Amino acid sequence: MDHYTVGKTVDQVSDVLWSRLSSKHLTVPDHDRFLHIATKFQERWNFPNVIGCIDGKHIRIKCPPKAGSLFYNYKEFFSIVLKGVADSECRFIFIDVGAYGKQSDGGTFSASTLYHFLEDSESTLRKPASFERSGTEMPFIILGDEAYRLKTYLMKPFARKNLSYEERVFNYRLSRARRCIECAFGILTAKWRLLNKAIETKVQKAEGIVRCICLLQNIIIDLEGKTHDPSVQETLRIRGSRHANTNVSCSSFSQFSKGAMDIRNAFKEYFNGPAAAIPSQNLCAGC
Template sequence: MIEQMRSEDENAFKGMFRMNGVQFDFLLEKVRPLITKKDTNMRKSISAETRLMITLKYLSSGDSYRTLMYLFRVPHNTISGIIPSTCKAIFSSLREEYLKVPNTCEEWKKIADDFQSKWNFPNCLGALDGKHIVLRCPKNSGSLNFNYKHNFSIVLMALVDANYKFTYIDVGCKGRISDGGVFNRSSLYHAIENNLLNIPSPYCLPGTTIETPYVIVADDAFALKSYIMKPFNFRNQDKSQQVFNYRLSRARRMVESAFGIMAARFRLLRTNIEISENNVKLCVLAICVLHNFLVSDEDEILLSDALLNFNETCENESTNPINYSNEAKEIRELFKSYFVSPAGE
């Protein structure tokens, strides 16, 4: 049935597996060495193609193992082993090419140029945010995974470029921890704090002689730092602060849009995932690298559709006073003044 669908109805095949036949064949050749099993005297092994189809169907729909059992005629207890191992193979075979953290000045500057040309925010290295992946309560976890939305989750922390692609992900932090707390525990925080990523030196804002460092844009859940810009508090804003928040919001929506595109394509992320916490992590890692793989040659229609309901304002508001460094405040003021100046408006 699936082979007939592939030969006669490419749209149905893409709807089922979230990729066309050419993309599927490319991915299959990448993972085949890692998921091919040997035949025995007792029975033939399940083919690499079937293993990949089962996994992609699970990630794209979130169907139960028993539902997949009837579709592919593979026992559900066998499927429970196929999906994690195939997800691990997908991530390991694609990560070097499709999910590599920039580590040269040229790579970072290319991202910053894209943010300036597409979203009018200069010296920006990416948009940072967290997404809760809802799952059943892990055994013996207590309230560690219980989040402010009153469900159990792990957190996907992601840095996204100006083209909806993940440049860094951190998966698995407990849901009770805030986005800012997740970031402070991440390898990205450690790398930035210790100058391990070859981030370019401060550079003049376009059309001026004002030097500012390269920064990451984020929402109010994160602390203001010399390398993280967040919105001004919504209370008693003047016009220049409103303009800054709007411009930051244009850049920050990249991470929100990336999450939206990914969840629209891989609907497992919209369900309460009924597998173990470790296997959820493997599924999320595979989904993130598949997202980058597919966005690389995705048509513009899908990407624009994901933005139709985007509201270009920052929705989070903090009422808790936080002591930000004077340096971070001064950098934000430089961006604010630039956005209302003749050179930056």
């Protein structure tokens, strides 16, 4: 079979899989599904009201004609960006594929359809169930790293130097819960080895392949009813402590709304209270 036929077949299969199965296995959750995801995050990662963790991954591609510099990233290879949000079981609940490799995580997020969805849905996301903080209701949130801007719906680590004990606890708990998105990307590259080298197609075709791979990963998780064995999960919990005390790069706090900072402080107080503290946070935040 010649290269043209193979390429055409891959395109057709990718299109059919996405059009027929994405609505079932990779669609934006409704409010009830958000509640279910938040419950699972609390059970597995001890972090309430979380509906997903966000991160980006550079997908290698061959140099596109006449636009190479746009796709050349800081890691010194050509790429498109896969922006993903994963639930507590390392299942993608949202993906955005195709941003230029040269863009930062924060830049690709603000240009993504996910960003506009969250901005449009903010009023809805502020009406979840309450958690044990004197019955106070808190919004649904997603968890990001220091590359993202603090929002009422997006929590990131405290970025100041000389963090207090309470702030280190919060950073640890956030880092610990965020391992699920890193695990999701890890499973993706381990299972689909095409992603370990450059995808040698046109950019548009590469985007379709990546979307289809994410969909297939969700289908496998849905059919098998599991993501990874407990030993891997426990390893992730232990590894999470390595990142908790990092003084992440400082950002201007003037860009954050008071509402977003109040919400982060509320979570900080909650994690440092007797109702939510876990033994591992004392070991990490105290070092």
